[in-house]
Amino acid sequence: GAGVSQTPSNKVTEKGKYVELRCDPISGHTALYWYRQSLGQGPEFLIYFQGTGAADDSGLPNDRFFAVRPEGSVSTLKIQRTERGDSAVYLCASSLSLGTGELFFGEGSRLTVL
């Protein structure tokens, strides 16, 4: 596929469990972003990567959240000790490079913490 791919599309987990969400960006896009969207709200910035390094992780809510992009392509958002308040749609986006403007979003991973 030509777009940003996110897996799983839906994840239901229990409070306290560990979760990984995967993002496969558009081929050739060097910049990758993670956003979180709660019901009825706009996307909220979490972190972005330029290449393999996290250029800005100021949006991560606490140290239970961590993201990696080891080879500069696929990224994984990791959430430890999940809480009910973590329930949201986690959106991944990519762009050709930083500063080129348009972000291309995936369809998101819906996380539900019971």
Add this chain to the structure above:
Amino acid sequence: QQQVKQSPQSLIVQKGGISIINCAYENTAFDYFPWYQQFPGKGPALLIAIRPDVSEKKEGRFTISFNKSAKQFSLHIMDSQPGDSATYFCAAGSGNTGKLIFGQGTTLQVKP
């Protein structure tokens, strides 16, 4: 300083009418102002964007008006169609990072 305030929260327009959504920002360092359209179950998709060196940008039925001194910008959808029914988000950011701050969204319903 990082907030982007969007209004109205919801909007109902008749087919053929004009839809207008407004946004205000605080951070004068912002230099990139896009509008995204989101359908249920889908990710946001870029509709149109403007940079502060122009006061208006038009693409088809969609126009952004930008007022730098007031720190406000708006989206106008001309000849609104039922297929335009979606949630619209304004955003603001610094063009050299791509990091965007989104508004709260406006749910638009265009009645046939």
